[in-house]
Amino acid sequence: MTPEHGTRRRILASARDLIYSRSYTGVGVAEICTRAEVKKGSFYHFFPSKRQLSLAVIDDLQNAIEDRGLSPAFAPDIPPLQRLQRFIEHLHAFQCAAAKTHGHLLGCPFGNLALELATSDELIRRKLAAVFAAIQARFEHVLTEAQTAGEFGVLDVPATAKAMLAYIEGVLLLAKTANDAALIRQLGPAVAQIRILPADC
Amino acid sequence: MTPEHGTRRRILASARDLIYSRSYTGVGVAEICTRAEVKKGSFYHFFPSKRQLSLAVIDDLQNAIEDRGLSPAFAPDIPPLQRLQRFIEHLHAFQCAAAKTHGHLLGCPFGNLALELATSDELIRRKLAAVFAAIQARFEHVLTEAQTAGEFGVLDVPATAKAMLAYIEGVLLLAKTANDAALIRQLGPAVAQIRILPADC
DNA sequence: ATTGCATTTTACCGATCGGTCTACTATTGT
DNA sequence: ACAATAGTAGACCGATCGGTAAAATGCAAT
Structure with a gap:
């Protein structure tokens, strides 16, 4: 070929x-x-250009993280809310490994690129927004499953999923800034407490 | 002179x-x-160099935000937990204003620099970590005040403050990526629900 | 063998990067 | 009046930036 x-x-x-x-x-x-x-x-x-390469890199990263990060963590072999904790554990392990090999905690590759390029390159911004939307969908899935299992009452599932993603991105940001993976273990598990109720309360 | x-x-x-x-x-x-x-x-x-300038810029930004952002929002003229909501409102207003003048949501200047430079420049990384520590202290102050007012029971105040800061940084990251300030209003208020209990539970 | 195409190599482009240097112009203290 | 000093101006530096052009090479089908 x-x-x-x-x-x-x-x-x-x-x-x-x-x-x-x-x-x-x-x-x-x-x-x-x-x-x-x-x-x-x-x-x-x-x-054709460095910019096009970066788009391919984002795709590559998304696939890798989807397959080797999200899918294993969110696998339905344990109750939905426990998957969140497993995800945090995976995150912690991965960031520790990256920190050991690179000497620095690297954080979320999408968050890194987003804050650097979102205002400069509209196409990359949109692509990263789509990546975040895909990750958010994972959280939504977990939430709806937990909800049908009677886990909690009324809930704005998309908003809560978005809030959980935001929290995790923020934890990774602080962990990278402090160059300290322990932050992930300390703050991460609280992600499961986040709830956003429907606007019409 | x-x-x-x-x-x-x-x-x-x-x-x-x-x-x-x-x-x-x-x-x-x-x-x-x-x-x-x-x-x-x-x-x-x-x-003497672009790098030294950036350190001065960080100082300048910290002073400006401390004086015109944090101090007004966290002023003790209202109950502690309401100050959190006022802070979110200020954040939303500021990001809207910046978005209108620049055409893009700009997010948190410290978060932006942190994710871009934390792995490349140790001095800048430490300086940004110090800025985050200062902001965290504001949250700690609000939390202890709310606690003495009998607002909630046992609480790891520093960890909760850090988690709140992480959440807000994450919300700003997603808002910048989506270029949509409404996210701040939608997700921001949930910051007040975040709680991290002491490790010895 | 030869053509045709994909891939690789090498040399090179103008633009911009952060930073330096020297000469010039104010302003201030004496 | 004069020297010292702070600030300004602008030419200039080597290095690097992203990107291009044109040969040279390998390989497959005819």
Whole structure:
């Protein structure tokens, strides 16, 4: 088929790691190529621009996190509310691992890119908003399941899911700023207490 | 004394606005000078480097927000828990105003810088951590006051304050990503429900 | 063998990056 | 009046930025 010797994949992986561990503007195409062991000409054979690459990186990250992060954590083998706690535990473990290899806590890759680029690049902003919407949907699913199990009364499920996501993003932000993963364990579990009632109260 | 015609102030204000509305790496010294109506030579007369400028910008922002944001919102003219709601309202109003003038929601300037630079610049990271600690102290004050008024039982006050700050940072992150200030009004008020109990339960 | 295409290599582009240097102009204290 | 000093102006630096052009190479089908 396509004889491509994994070059595209290597570029993508290199960009993913570098941008995640630093920032979008803080990483240059040259450095991405060096780490991927690829010449700049090859880079621009597979990606028309650094910006397009970043869009591909976001897709790649979303798939990876969806498959290796969200799906295992939210698997229906335990009651819905316990899945939230498992998610926090996974988050903590992942951030610890990243901190050990990179020397710094890296936080949420989408949150990082969002705060850096949301005002500069409308397309990236929208793409990141879509990623957040997808994660929010996971929380919504857990909430509705818990609700049908009689877990709590009236609830604005989408709003509560959004609030939970916000809380977790905020915890990751503070943890990254403090470079301290313990914050995730300390603050994370409280996510399950968050509730937003319907507006017509 | 110093004849300085407000040059330093103009540089600081220009940098504050530009960096806040875009990012640190996304703004160049040349652009900062242009907006401040200052030549590059003058810039480097007042600031030894772009990095040092950014530290001064953080100080400047902290003072401004402390005086014109936090102090009014947390003033003791109303019961402690109502101050939280007033703070959310102020936040919403401020973000709306910034969104109207800049075309985009800008979020929290400290959160923006933190996620962009925390892994690249240890000094800036620590400074931002200190800013967050100062804001956390405001929440702690409100919480202890509410507690002495018999508002709630046992509570890990510092942890709860940190969790509240995390939640607000997360809400601002999502609001910026969605470019929608309504999120602040929708999710913000739930900050008052957050509680973290002492570890020895 | 030869064509055709995908991939790779290398050299290069103009623009911008943060930062420096020197000369000039005010202003202030004596 | 004069020297010292603070501030301004603007040319200039090497490095790096994202991106381009054109050869050279590998590989597959005819």
